[in-house]
Amino acid sequence: MSNDDDFAAAYREHYWAVSRYVARRLDGRPSEVEEVVAEVFTVAWRRRADLPPAPLPWLYGVARNCLANAVRGHGRRRRLVDRLGNDDTAHGRHIEAGPDAETPGAWVHDALARLSPADQEVLRLTAWEELGIEEVAVVLGCGRRAASMRLHRARRRLRAEIDRMRPTTTAALKENGHG
Amino acid sequence: MADELDLLRRANPVPVDGPHFGDGPLDHHAERQLDRLLGQRTSRRPRLYWGLAATGVVAALVSALLFTGQTTAPAVAAPRPLVVRADSTPVPLETLAERARAADGSAELRKGTHVRTWSLGMSDDKPPITYPEERIVRWNADDSHTETVDDGHDRTTRTYPPSWSDAPPQSPPPHDVPRLRAYLQEAAYSKTPLDTGELLDAVDYVLDTWQLGARESAALAQLLADADGLKPVGQVTDRLGRRGQAYVYEQSATRKMLIMDPATGAVLGLETTFTKAEPEYGVKAGDVMDYSAWTR
Numbered sequence: 001m002s003n004d005d006d007f008a009a010a011y012r013e014h015y016w017a018v019s020r021y022v023a024r025r026l027d028g029r030p031s032e033v034e035e036v037v038a039e040v041f042t043v044a045w046r047r048r049a050d051l052p053p054a055p056l057p058w059l060y061g062v063a064r065n066c067l068a069n070a071v072r073g074h075g076r077r078r079r080l081v082d083r084l085g086n087d088d089t090a091h092g093r094h095i096e097a098g099p100d101a102e103t104p105g106a107w108v109h110d111a112l113a114r115l116s117p118a119d120q121e122v123l124r125l126t127a128w129e130e131l132g133i134e135e136v137a138v139v140l141g142c143g144r145r146a147a148s149m150r151l152h153r154a155r156r157r158l159r160a161e162i163d164r165m166r167p168t169t170t171a172a173l174k175e176n177g178h179g
Numbered sequence: 180m181a182d183e184l185d186l187l188r189r190a191n192p193v194p195v196d197g198p199h200f201g202d203g204p205l206d207h208h209a210e211r212q213l214d215r216l217l218g219q220r221t222s223r224r225p226r227l228y229w230g231l232a233a234t235g236v237v238a239a240l241v242s243a244l245l246f247t248g249q250t251t252a253p254a255v256a257a258p259r260p261l262v263v264r265a266d267s268t269p270v271p272l273e274t275l276a277e278r279a280r281a282a283d284g285s286a287e288l289r290k291g292t293h294v295r296t297w298s299l300g301m302s303d304d305k306p307p308i309t310y311p312e313e314r315i316v317r318w319n320a321d322d323s324h325t326e327t328v329d330d331g332h333d334r335t336t337r338t339y340p341p342s343w344s345d346a347p348p349q350s351p352p353p354h355d356v357p358r359l360r361a362y363l364q365e366a367a368y369s370k371t372p373l374d375t376g377e378l379l380d381a382v383d384y385v386l387d388t389w390q391l392g393a394r395e396s397a398a399l400a401q402l403l404a405d406a407d408g409l410k411p412v413g414q415v416t417d418r419l420g421r422r423g424q425a426y427v428y429e430q431s432a433t434r435k436m437l438i439m440d441p442a443t444g445a446v447l448g449l450e451t452t453f454t455k456a457e458p459e460y461g462v463k464a465g466d467v468m469d470y471s472a473w474t475r
Contacts, residue, residue, distance in 0.1 A: 016200050020200045033200070128187070145300070146312075148300065
């Protein structure tokens with residue numbers, strides 16, 4: 001298969017996973033998600049010669065960079081970042097209402113929001129994108145051991161934040177008990 | 180209580196089986212974009228030329244690694260924290276910053292890094308293990324970069340395509356204090372000014388991408404002189420045998436020690452030590468969590 005065929009296959013297979021990745025970090029606003037995902041695949045297209053055999057973590061890495069570049073902020077991007085930067089809206093309070101919406105959501109997001117951005121990302125990649133440590137390393141562009149260390153420390157720090165919020169935590173768990 | 184990762188999993192704001200972005204065929208918009216991209220098949224990149232360039236770089240790197248001394252075992256007994264010489268006089272950071280400005284430093288800012296790190300790997304059911312690693316990153320003229328990592332066990336070399344980011348830490352660090360401060364904040368993806376602990380973390384990120392020149396080191400020394408809670412403690416000899424001045428910042432459960440060249444103010448290393456035991460992970464107070472030593 002040519003690079004172009006590989007790219008088209010990866011696009012079809014992973015378009016929605018990349019969309020979810022971006023949506024999780026943009027608070028699920030469909031219009032902006034589409035725009036950022038379009039940029040991710042445009043960058044990926046330019047770099048299609050480097051597309052690895054397991055393209056998804058690599059695509060997440062591209063997406064991560066596209067979102068990070070947004071931090072530089074010009075025009076449209078600035079607005080996007082302003083929203084990202086607003087902790088109240090970015091973490092939990094805008095989870096869409098629905099039967100599943102009252103899962104531990106808000107307070108876990110609050111605990112997560114207290115961690116450094118680097119800690120947050122390694123935790124999200126593990127819990128939300130369900131990546132293994134090798135894949136996390138690809139997204140973060142670091143070695144497997146470094147990724148493993150980062151995850152380990154981030155988990156410890158998340159745990160500490162959760163422990164601090166424990167009274168609320170226990171109540172929320174009972175209310176929403178999913179086992 | 181559930182595991183913290185389980186809790187986080189349940190708080191996934193966009194689950195696979197949620198109402199939006201679920202797996203399935205592409206929608207109209209996504210199909211159109213794919214068509215548009217596939218319609219742009221233009222010239223290919225000159226891969227052969229690239230490959231040849233990369234080979235030269237790799238050869239140079241491997242020999243550089245061979246000259247850096249012994250290879251360490253994959254996991255080593257936890258090295259001791261650095262010891263401050265009892266008879267040494269602490270040099271205030273302000274003085275160091277003045278020296279750095281006055282120094283006729285010839286060091287140029289260079290993209291790339293050469294760092295040796297020792298990281299403590301912790302687990303719930305095994306004693307902690309220290310992993311050593313040596314990493315050399317060289318940037319090539321076409322903005323691609325080649326990274327060689329040696330963990331004493333495997334040595335891997337990979338060449339990465341040009342970065343599409345021009346944000347810190349990919350953009351060059353400035354050499355005046357206010358701009359450097361803003362740069363570090365951006366490199367740390369922080370929306371608010373960095374506290375001293377975050378500042379030291381940001382220095383760590385940036386030194387993983389850049390070898391600072393004399394002017395940048397002087398600006399950084401001044402910036403650190405203005406940081407709260409970073410205290411001079413005296414002279415140390417680092418793990419590479421270099422003499423440096425040590426500056427300590429106490430956090431709730433850890434202590435960071437920054438080691439700087441006494442003459443030029445260049446950052447030589449950063450050591451993070453536990454100040455409280457964490458029996459859950461077999462960690463004792465005084466154990467080194469991680470240590471990075473940068474060389475040019």
